[in-house]
Each structure stands twice: as structure tokens, then as C-alpha cells.
Amino acid sequence: MRLLFIGDIVGKPGRELVTATVGRLKAERGIDFIIANGENAAAGSGITGAIASSLREAGVDAITLGDHVWDQKGFEADIKTLEYVCRPANLPAGNPGRDHLIVAKDGFRLLVFTVLGRTFMGLKAECPFLAADALLARLAGTYDGAMVEIHAEATSEKQALGWHLAGRATAVLGTHTHVATADTAVLRGHTAFQCDVGMTGPHESVLGRQIEPVLGRFLDGMPRRYEIATGDNRLSAALVEFTATGQATSVEWLQVRAG
Amino acid sequence: MRLLFIGDIVGKPGRELVTATVGRLKAERGIDFIIANGENAAAGSGITGAIASSLREAGVDAITLGDHVWDQKGFEADIKTLEYVCRPANLPAGNPGRDHLIVAKDGFRLLVFTVLGRTFMGLKAECPFLAADALLARLAGTYDGAMVEIHAEATSEKQALGWHLAGRATAVLGTHTHVATADTAVLRGHTAFQCDVGMTGPHESVLGRQIEPVLGRFLDGMPRRYEIATGDNRLSAALVEFTATGQATSVEWLQVRAG
Amino acid sequence: MRLLFIGDIVGKPGRELVTATVGRLKAERGIDFIIANGENAAAGSGITGAIASSLREAGVDAITLGDHVWDQKGFEADIKTLEYVCRPANLPAGNPGRDHLIVAKDGFRLLVFTVLGRTFMGLKAECPFLAADALLARLAGTYDGAMVEIHAEATSEKQALGWHLAGRATAVLGTHTHVATADTAVLRGHTAFQCDVGMTGPHESVLGRQIEPVLGRFLDGMPRRYEIATGDNRLSAALVEFTATGQATSVEWLQVRAG
Amino acid sequence: MRLLFIGDIVGKPGRELVTATVGRLKAERGIDFIIANGENAAAGSGITGAIASSLREAGVDAITLGDHVWDQKGFEADIKTLEYVCRPANLPAGNPGRDHLIVAKDGFRLLVFTVLGRTFMGLKAECPFLAADALLARLAGTYDGAMVEIHAEATSEKQALGWHLAGRATAVLGTHTHVATADTAVLRGHTAFQCDVGMTGPHESVLGRQIEPVLGRFLDGMPRRYEIATGDNRLSAALVEFTATGQATSVEWLQVRAG
Ligand SMILES: [Fe+2]
Ligand SMILES: [Fe+2]
Ligand SMILES: [Fe+2]
Numbered sequence A, B, C, D: 001m002r003l004l005f006i007g008d009i010v011g012k013p014g015r016e017l018v019t020a021t022v023g024r025l026k027a028e029r030g031i032d033f034i035i036a037n038g039e040n041a042a043a044g045s046g047i048t049g050a051i052a053s054s055l056r057e058a059g060v061d062a063i064t065l066g067d068h069v070w071d072q073k074g075f076e077a078d079i080k081t082l083e084y085v086c087r088p089a090n091l092p093a094g095n096p097g098r099d100h101l102i103v104a105k106d107g108f109r110l111l112v113f114t115v116l117g118r119t120f121m122g123l124k125a126e127c128p129f130l131a132a133d134a135l136l137a138r139l140a141g142t143y144d145g146a147m148v149e150i151h152a153e154a155t156s157e158k159q160a161l162g163w164h165l166a167g168r169a170t171a172v173l174g175t176h177t178h179v180a181t182a183d184t185a186v187l188r189g190h191t192a193f194q195c196d197v198g199m200t201g202p203h204e205s206v207l208g209r210q211i212e213p214v215l216g217r218f219l220d221g222m223p224r225r226y227e228i229a230t231g232d233n234r235l236s237a238a239l240v241e242f243t244a245t246g247q248a249t250s251v252e253w254l255q256v257r258a259g
């Protein structure tokens, strides 16, 4: 079977590219599960119920989120009704929203959840290693394979989680840096891994934002409005092939350019 | 002309692979300049005069360094005599060592220097954007092209520096995360760019270190000895082709596996 | 002579207490210079031209700022016309506003400036130690004593700057943590020092904000509106006595409660 | 009843001052419980079994620790046998050592534990708010009053924990910054509070270390040996008076100078 994991969707360009691309990709590549990180889908900051719904209609089976999960006002209420959306699993207990999703296709039950890293991250979260262990144990028997997203900054933390779950998860795939890494691998002959699958949105940019204001801020430290960029729109994703017992056999990174 | 920039050399496995590989690569790929980051060459932490010298003998023209520059005791004295080694350019003024190198081959004078990022970095440094501007201006007329290394954690800072120097530097190439990125590009038709060229050393590891102690520390926070790993030794590098006027025409990322 | 340095004024309660208190304090304690940090004067975030003007009318001779300097939209324009306001001296060169002030009373010229710390601070600044050295050297001959504010988080950085300027500045006084320290001292018989003079505003609070939303965020990490608190309003300040040659002879920390 | 909480003991000067002072203080001030933070007792970094034992013999009833808990090699084994020593309660589960102590005097059972802050702290810990709640709940009925140490950098986190436990703990007292704060208070008529009680050791220093190497490092960023300073040795502590039902009635900060 095959799952496609689409990295951080940024703003309207990112959303439009997902809508325009997902159906064709699914057919051409024989994809069973489409999962996408939508933490930057609403103008670069968070997501809304309406946007989540539109991504779902475009063919995305499950939407994950990251440290920007609560950037949009009111989403803490919306999330409760969205059955195909999960927030990071290692947020404190009081946070609303599902901490995991189970998506079933042709009798295969894919567990999907995200853990936030704790190195260089603003949002404080519980230990991602123990949180992943706990979820896998608690849900044992209810899923046939697990895709664990590590939404984190530090490569050390991402690699460590990959090795920690190697042999137990179908895939450990990273997001958050918005830059794909050239390190796809199947760890210990079982677990598809990539430090970061990259972002979906305008690449003539700094992480999807217009270059000038971000660069200006690096130069003088003064605040500016960060608009979403427009040029060089691309979808970034990892395509994982796996067996009926949830063992990854290959992982391929792909980018689809707009237009 | 062609330059090869080799990412963070980690420990003895990294050094041995450089020694075993550089001559052949140079011949096969017609490389003119070989530059390597050696900040982890001495057992993963810093570099010594003897190690720098051995890398030089192996065919490395210029050695750069990062935040681990002063990890080895006594290197602050050694560096003064090493004419092919430069420390990050934006360290405070009191730091010993060259802040840049100019390597000449066949009449082309290649300026090489490193700037440290300031986001999520332990070592405090001056503004990398202004430091790069200042060096390029101060040395104008003495070089025909510049390779600027951005040794940094955050993808935003690395991309921003790439755009900042696009059209002015021959290449802006990143190091420090030890994981190569899949974003090689020639920015504005002039400047070769890659967020990170990756590390040179054992890849069955966490950033070149043995997996178990690093993972153990993520789990319980307790200190451990971090030994250099051994498995899956690879050299990671960016190969940049450029004109006699210092304009990059292509950039290719490559990895060479040991054995 | 005597200078009073009032710590971070927070919101309307803080401003009102300054207005109500400064005249009486000045008369009762024979104060020559009144300096106040106003970085949180506008609803806790930054300052406006109108607020700066009202503090000036209340008797404040010089207003300093911190990392919240640009929180209020438009203040980057306003600051240019405010001759009694300075922004941190070690911001990048492109920042508008004065980097120091010289206030003269009875023939004594008091140099006033702020440097931002770099440890645990979000806003990137140039080295505060070298920035202070540079200003003191550049302005030599134009002032009779210097009050240097260190707006910083880490006690190590604040103490180190105190010792660095001991014997050269009339006072090195800290702000930013909003909690006064019990360490007033005259360093090397010359320089009044205190790690933090504390904040001016409601103390039944977390740093001047209402307790509940701040505590809520520590518990679940979710964003909330942080309103200014109301209870236990206090003005916090350091009172420094110094000679005609700018040598501090004493420093006293004081708090004035509202009502 | 009365408890004395002594802040971070730094090196030999700090230890000697504790030994010389504790007996007299106990008698003069009628102190029932003496608790001390010993995280810097061994040359500024961590503690050893022998040092813990010597502090105990000097009259310290309970020793707490902070982020430097594992700085001394072998202490992870030693701590298991030390019945009067506890490590921070919110370290990950795998950490050895007691997470709390209960000290009984004249029929009053005082619960003592430390939580590490998570803002600006290198060591990753579980949520200090929830960890404190959990311990207080789990041990309910076994203690008559609780002294909670918040070992943290940020004043916001320390104040928030004070308010969180106000009415439930006998005292919430801070350590880690090595600088005492001027904010002693009894919160909600029940809980003694101080953001930081300060350190015990040489005050002509930067946080107990010799001034010159620390200042040198701030200036050029290069590593140096940080020796313990010698001048102006002081013991810093909070003295809390409380009722038989564990309600604080007063808190006084005191410093005792050597010699
Ligand atoms: Fe993110
Ligand atoms: Fe993102
Ligand atoms: Fe590095």
C-alpha cells in the first residue's frame, strides 16, 4: 500500500496546489492514504475549519498540525467537530482536539499522529519519545501501521525519534523547517524516515513568506508584516510504500511544481 | 571552474573518508577548489593543528569551522600558524585566526569565509548579514568569486542569507545541522545555494554520534559519553560549477559512501 | 546629586502611579534626575508618543526602552521627534531613534543609555559590553557621569556588565525581569549597581499581567489575552547619590505603593 | 514553627560558610527545619556524596538540587543512598534519586521538593505546575505542610507557580539565578514566596565564579576555566514562620556575611 505525506501547506498558494494536484497524484501513483500538515494553511498561521474542510474535499484523508495549531482564533472550538484533523499528541492534557487519527482503507488501519519536538521550540510539549510510546501502546490492536510525524526544529531530535521508533512505526516523517532533507531511508528494514519532507507553497520565499520583509527583519530586527510569497509554488511530500503488516519497503521524496 | 564543499567532517571515520575520496573525486569531476568544514574532525568536537594538516595533505585547499571552533584545547594558538584554516568571520574581534581565506587556482581567486547564524545558536556572534557585507566590501578587488558558508540551525536564517547575497556571491552553502537538504538551486541565475550540504561521517548515527547514548539522553536527560558512530560512513558535499567571473551555473549535491 | 531610575512602567496603573508620585518623591528626596523605563507603558506592550509626552509632563526627564521598543505601530516614526526618549543603544544601525540622551541639571551632564542583553532575549542585538564601551568612548568629554541601563534576563550578563563598567559609569541598573533584586551595591567604590530595579505597576499579577490567563497558558500552552492587572500597584526605583565628578556614593532601592 | 531555606551553595567558600553559620542561626532564630540547595556545592558544578554528608553533619536537614544535579560523575549512584537528598521532582521517570523528602520535627511533617522551570532552561523537564500538583495530591495525608522550590530562570514562571500553589503550599521559594529578589510576600495569607533566595558563596563574583574569566567570555565568546571566586562570602536564605497547620505567617530574607 502507499501513503503520501504532504509537508506544511502554506497559505492560499499551498492550498490551491494541493487541490490541483492531489487527485492526479493519487491516481498516477496508486496512493491509498493522503495525509497533510496544515499548520500554515491559513495565511501562513494556523488553519480554520473552512480551510480544513476544503482540503478534505480535495482528497486529503487526514490533516495534522504543529506548533501553529492555535494561531487562528476560534479553531480551538472548530477542531472538536473535525473528525479528520488531529493536533499534536504531546500537547498538555487540557488541549482540545483529537491526539491521533485512524484512517482505514481496504482493511488497513493507519494510525496517524504528530509529536512536537522540544529543542528550540517555543511551544512547551511533553516528551515526544514517551508520548509516541504511550500512544502506540495504548492503541495497540486498533491499527495495522503507524505514521508518526515529528514536527521539530533540531535534526538530532528527529533522527533520535526515527531510531527510537525504527521497527515499530511504518513511517517517521518530519515537518516544521519547511525545507526538505535529502536523507530518505528505510530504517532497520522497517520504518520509512525523512528529517523533513519540506513545505507546500511558494519557494521563491523564506519558508513561504515574501523575502523582503523577512530579510529586512534579520537586518534591523524591526517588526514587519510577513505576506505569503507567490513565486515558484511547489508541493513537497514523501511517498511511502508498505506491506499489509505495516512494514515500509520504500520511501521516495517528491516535489510537484505548479502550472 | 568547479568547487567542492564538503560538510562537517565528523571524527576519524569522516577524516579517513575524506583522505580516501578527495583525490579521486578531484580527478573524476575536474574539481579546482576543495573546501571542507572541519569543526567536528577531532572526535566530534573541534579540530587540532595535526588534523588540519592531515586534511590539507589529503588535498583539501581550505578548512572552515563553526561553533565548535574552540572545542579543542590549544587550538586558539595553533590556528594562527595555519594559513589554510579560517574561523567564523563574525566572531568577536578578540578571536584569533583568519576570518577569511583567498585560494587561487589558474588565476581565479576564490574568497572563502564562514558566518555563524544567530538563531538557536549557543555561541554569540555578530550579525552574519552585515558581517558578510562588510567582508565582501573590504576585500573587493582581491577576489573573483566568493563562497560564503552559513553555519546555522534555522532554515529561515540560511534562506535569508542566500537571498541577501544572491547575485553577489558565487555560492552560499550551509552546514551545522549535519543533514543535507534537498534544495540545491542557483539563486537569481548567479548564486549556488543549499541550506545544508550534510555531514561527512557515519550516518547510522545521530549527527555522527552513536545512537544509543544520544537517544538515552533524550529519554532521561542524563549526561552520557557520546562516542563517534561507525556504520554507514558517507562524505556529503556540494559541487558548484562557475564561470571565470564567479557566476555559478550549477550546483549538485553528492554523497560518496565508504568502501 | 541624586538620580531616580524607575523600572518598567506597566500599563495605565503604572503610568498613573508615576504621575501621582514623581513630584512628591522629587521634592522629598531632593532628586535631580528622573529616568524611567517605559517599554511596557502602553497596555503592557511598547509605548506611544502621547504616553511618552504624558510621562515627560509628569516630571520624567528621560525615558528609556527595552526589547518591547517597537511593539506599538507607528512608534518608529514618533520616536524621531521625542528628544527625551532613547531606544536601546545596541540595536542594529538601521533602527530609528536616539541611542543615548544627555540630561543636564545644575551644570552636571548625565549620559543615559540602555543596552539589551543577548542571553535568553528574543531581539537580536550587538554585544552590550562593546556597545557600552563604544558609547562611553565616543561621547567622552560631553558628559560628567553615565547611567547605563542593562535590559536583560540573565543575572550573569547583568553582573558581568556591572563589573565591566565598575569605576567608569555612575550607575549600572537592570530592568526587564520586572522583579527587583536585593543586591544594591556600589561596585569598586564608584558604580551603583542593581541587577533589576523591578517594575512599576500592579504587583498582584505575573509581571504586571492578570494572573489567571498567564497561569492558564503555563498549564495548557494555549494563547490568551493578557490584560493588565489591577491589584497592589507599586512604583519600583533605584535612588543613586553621586558626586560632582560622577562617582556614586550610595544606592537605595525603594518601592512606593499606590493610595 | 520555622524553616530556613538556604540558596545555591557554591563551592568550598559556600560550604564552609554553611558549616560555620547553621548552628548559630538555628539557635538564635529558633529554626526547626534547615533545607539547602546544593547544586553548586562541588566546585560550582553538582554535588558529591561526601559533600552532601558534610552538609548534613553541619545541620542541614534536607538537600535539594537543580539543573546541575548530574554534573558530578558517579552521583547518579551515590544519590540512591542519601536519604536526606532529593533531585528535582519533574525530571523524567528514569532518573535515580528521591523526588521528594518528608522531614519531621516535633510532630510536624514537612514535605520538601523541587521543580525545575522550563523557560530558558537547558535540562528538559516535565511541566512543573502539573508535577507539583501531582506530588501534593499523591502524598496528601502524609505531610502537614509543603516547601516547594522552584529552580528556574524566568520570573514569570516563578511568580505563576507561586500563585498556582498559593493557599496550598507553606512556601514556594525560588533558586537558580543566584541573585536574591526583593519580593518576599505571603501570598493569599498562606504561602511564603520569593522569586529567588540568592546564593551562598562569594559575592564579589559573577554568580560565585571569578569575574575575569566570565567577563572575558562575554567579550570574546572563547571558553575559559571558571574558578570559584573568594571575596565577599555570604549565606543567603529565606526564613519562613508557619503555623501547626502549615500556614505561613511571615517570610524574611536574610544574608549572613562570613567572618
Ligand atoms: Fe511549525
Ligand atoms: Fe510550518
Ligand atoms: Fe556546528
Ligand SMILES: [Fe+2]
Pocket (backbone or CB within 6 Å): B008, B039, B040, B066, B176, B177, B178
Ligand atoms: Fe557540525
Ligand SMILES: [Fe+2]
Pocket (backbone or CB within 6 Å): C039, C066, C067, C068, C151, C175, C176
Ligand atoms: Fe523587556
Ligand SMILES: [Fe+2]
Pocket (backbone or CB within 6 Å): C008, C039, C040, C066, C176, C177, C178
Ligand atoms: Fe518590561
Ligand SMILES: [Fe+2]
Pocket (backbone or CB within 6 Å): D039, D066, D067, D068, D151, D175, D176
Ligand atoms: Fe541551577
Ligand SMILES: [Fe+2]
Pocket (backbone or CB within 6 Å): D008, D039, D040, D066, D176, D177, D178
Ligand atoms: Fe545554581
